Amino acid sequence: MSDYSETFLDHYERPRNLGDLDSPDAVAIVHDATCGDLLRLAVKLEPGDHGAGPAASRIVAVRFKAYGCAATIAAASALTEMLVGRTLQEAAAIDQVAVVSALGGLPPRRLHAAGLALQALAELLAARAANK
Numbered sequence: 001m002s003d004y005s006e007t008f009l010d011h012y013e014r015p016r017n018l019g020d021l022d023s024p025d026a027v028a029i030v031h032d033a034t035c036g037d038l039l040r041l042a043v044k045l046e047p048g049d050h051g052a053g054p055a056a057s058r059i060v061a062v063r064f065k066a067y068g069c070a071a072t073i074a075a076a077s078a079l080t081e082m083l084v085g086r087t088l089q090e091a092a093a094i095d096q097v098a099v100v101s102a103l104g105g106l107p108p109r110r111l112h113a114a115g116l117a118l119q120a121l122a123e124l125l126a127a128r129a130a131n132k
């Protein structure tokens with residue numbers, strides 16, 4: 001695994017926020033048909049200022065489960081760390097560059113893992129918006 005940074009390896013070997021979340025406010029499950037990876041992302045929210053709308057809700061807890069390669073696990077772990085404490089609006093602004101940077105880089109052949117994590121986030125945000 002010499003193609004990977006120490007930060008990547010740390011997220012893979014000691015994933016953050018792995019597991020289930022009791023009574024999540026939103027859940028997304030995504031599948032990458034090309035590689036077979038599967039990712040489940042769940043969040044618990046604290047309502048924001050009522051005048052600011054649902055996008056101001058703040059993420060207070062997030063958990064993931066993954067079936068996939070090391071890059072998928074590491075990307076999901078890094079993403080969950082980035083999400084805690086952010087509003088839904090702030091979470092929506094996270095992009096692939098931010099996830100890859102949080103991992104200390106990814107080899108080009110593994111960039112799909114950051115894309116899968118962001119796909120899960122986008123579906124989670126859409127599911128939350130549909131419920132409010």
